[in-house]
Amino acid sequence: MQTDVLIVGGAAIGSAAAFFLASQPDFKGKIHVLEQDFSYEKSATALSAASIRHQFSTPENIKLSQFGSDFLQNIEHYLAVNGEVPVVNFKERGYLFLATPDGLSTLQSNHVIQKIENVDVSLLTPTQLSSRYSWLNVDDLSAASIGNRGEGWLDAYGLLQGFRRKAVSLGVNYIQARVEKLQRSGRRIISAELTDGTRISFDKVINATGVGASALAKTAQIELPVEARKRTIFYFTSSATLENCPMVIDPSGAYFRPEGEGYICGIAPRAEDDVECDDFMIQHHLFEEVLWPLLAARVPGFEALRLKSSWAGHYDMNTLDQNVILGAHPDIDNLLFANGFSGHGLQHSPAIGRALSELVTYCEFRTLELGALGWRRVINNCPYLEANII
Ligand SMILES: Cc1cc2nc3c(=O)[nH]c(=O)nc-3n(C[C@H](O)[C@H](O)[C@H](O)COP(=O)(O)OP(=O)(O)OC[C@H]3O[C@@H](n4cnc5c(N)ncnc54)[C@H](O)[C@@H]3O)c2cc1C
Structure with a gap:
């Protein structure tokens, strides 16, 4: 099987990325989301306290949340399907x-x-x-x-299903399957192997597997500091x-x-x-x-x-600095990470989904500059600390 973009993990982050990518006018490819459990019962998304705040200590986290609130307040603009608006009960x-x-x-x-x-x-x-x-x-x-x-709380499962339903309506394919490993050849990931041995090849792949992210990264010889x-x-x-x-x-x-x-x-x-x-x-x-x-x-x-x-x-805890690790590792060109949210990934899912869609389409951030949340700080062991962690 072959696709253009493979998203591994289809909860809040994977589905937000799928939705935003499918909505990008400059992206014309096929998108597949592989999710090991369509019930989502063990995902952080479904088990979240589902709250959103702007009171962070780093400009990036603040801006990610500000877009999250804006998104929730205008959800019908983004996620309505045939006039039906997802119920997220943003309070x-x-x-x-x-x-x-x-x-x-x-x-x-x-x-x-x-x-x-x-x-x-x-x-x-x-x-x-x-x-x-x-x-x-x-x-x-x-x-x-x-x-x-702008701060408050919402129905996390409703948001996840809203992203997913809209993504499907835009042509995204969801498959219930687990990726066991990524096959790497030099600076590229060439395919993903599923539990039944099926291999999927692609141009780009996104790791949106929450607490599964470091195990998946390890199969591509990347150490991700997420527990x-x-x-x-x-x-x-x-x-x-x-x-x-x-x-x-x-x-x-x-x-x-x-x-x-x-x-x-x-x-x-x-x-x-x-x-x-x-x-x-x-x-x-x-x-x-x-x-x-x-x-x-x-x-x-x-x-x-x-x-x-x-x-x-x-929590998918980033043990270095409790902030998301976003984007490509400098040693691999076509594997994008969005892991290590450490308890604030739900509120950031709209902005991170949008950022991932920009990285896939343009190989750069277009709306919010999020370079500080990339791999460089991890490799250099220079934590970018968030002082306001709950
Ligand atoms: C108790 C708790 C409270 C929280 N409270 C808040 C809060 O108030 N506000 C907030 O913003 N955030 C909160 N969070 C954090 C937030 O829920 C997460 O950061 C966010 O949901 C992460 O989304 P995700 O899609 O990255 O991960 P997940 O929701 O964990 O999804 C990962 C998905 O990947 C799938 N998967 C994993 N491995 C594979 C594989 N190999 N192949 C295929 N599929 C795979 C899993 O089945 C899962 O569905 C909380 C988290 C917890 C646990």
Whole structure:
């Protein structure tokens, strides 16, 4: 079998790339997406907290998210098929980053960058916080940062299916199959081998396999510093009424936000426990021992709550600097990477899909300059750090 562009992995990133590439007026080739599991039940996309923020510390991450919000707000323009608009339920609501005296200077320096990048964000004093959010304990806080526009949350599965349906309507072929290896010859990948031994040749190939990305890269003799790191999300209800509740990011790293009739919350495990891992077992102790006490200290109304459900998924963690590794490796001309999102890939999927379509079509970025997120920093071991990781 032969195609022009093969996309391996058909969740948010692979399907966004397929959609944008199929929409590029200057791209005329065939596109195939190979996805090992059409249920997507283990994909990070389907298991995501599905939230979007502009409050990052690097201009690239901010701009990627700004396009993400714009995309969600104009989704019918991009993804309607025969007048049918995908249901993504984008709920626009800010992120509230809380800072103790220790975190104040980081909050302020992030704020400076965000303002330069036209993020609609405000710093709040503890007094302002109390008057906006009477349910919040501000005793230990020095300040907070709230996003006024563009941030919020959505239905990740709805977005994925929206990308996919539109891509199919534009002629993209989806096949349920797993790529076991890439065959490399010098500076090119010449084919992909599927589990049943079938080989597919192509002009260009995109690695959009999430936590599977480093295993696939290894078959082409490329070391990709991306590991699967488990994150558990807990859903609970509470009789407390939290008016106008944003996505709250506690100084401890714990987060919570409204979801349906209740709230979801989570926290990263301690660094020493945060190891490579591919099981989906719930980290129950995190809720009982870590999260609940933190939540109850921050919102006294959460002292009484009812844990209803939980699920675990995996970040594709870039162990160098927690930012995506985007584009071609300098040793291989026709293999493009978009891996290592480290927990912020869903919100960036529209902009990354567009960027990949430009790299395929023009061999350069056309709308957003994202060279800082390329392989060069990885090879030179020069992390491009994002200070605002949740
Ligand atoms: C608990 C949790 C919370 C998160 N919260 C947020 C959030 O609030 N906001 C945000 O922006 N991001 C969040 N993320 C991150 C976000 O979900 C991911 O960055 C994003 O979904 C990555 O999309 P992807 O398409 O690269 O990877 P995935 O969604 O993992 O998709 C990869 C796909 O590739 C397929 N695949 C893998 N290997 C192969 C192969 N060899 N052959 C064929 N197919 C293959 C898989 O089946 C899978 O469908 C969260 C992630 C988790 C786990």
